[in-house]
Amino acid sequence: MKILIFIFLFLSWVGTGAQAQPPTIVYLNKCIDESTWTCLNKTQAAKREETREQANKACKRIKCPIIYSVDPIKFRGGFEFGAWKRKGKIYFSAMPKCPNARWILERLLRRK
Numbered sequence: 726m727k728i729l730i731f732i733f734l735f736l737s738w739v740g741t742g743a744q745a746q747p748p749t750i751v752y753l754n755k756c757i758d759e760s761t762w763t764c765l766n767k768t769q770a771a772k773r774e775e776t777r778e779q780a781n782k783a784c785k786r787i788k789c790p791i792i793y794s795v796d797p798i799k800f801r802g803g804f805e806f807g808a809w810k811r812k813g814k815i816y817f818s819a820m821p822k823c824p825n826a827r828w829i830l831e832r833l834l835r836r837k
Contacts, residue, residue, distance in 0.1 A: 746788075746789075747781055748791070748792050750792050750794050750817075751792070753795050769797055769820075771819035779817075779819045779827040780794075780827075782827055790815055790834075791814070792815050792816075792830075793816045793817065794817055795817070806819065806820040806825065807826050808834075817830050
């Protein structure tokens with residue numbers, strides 16, 4: 726019986742140690758979070774809290790590299806959200822309250 730308890734405690738300890746740390750996010754966005762959304766509406770960028778939440782979900786159970794949070798790329802009247810890898814760095818443009826950009830980040834991180 727003591728051996729079973731020891732095995733259970735050991736496995737639960739190993740399970741908690743295997744979880745990845747929250748990712749490091751470097752914010753390169755033009756806007757600092759504002760409660761009025763005056764600047765954020767111009768760039769359509771997610772707030773830092775939303776970006777952090779989406780990056781945490783994307784990095785679940787993996788060792789995550791440094792993620793650079795950027796504003797979305799503006800093209801032909803629209804905005805492009807998602808994740809890109811350029812020169813070995815991961816850039817992430819989170820869309821407010823939408824998981825599509827997070828899914829792209831997850832696929833990019835699991836592919837590397």
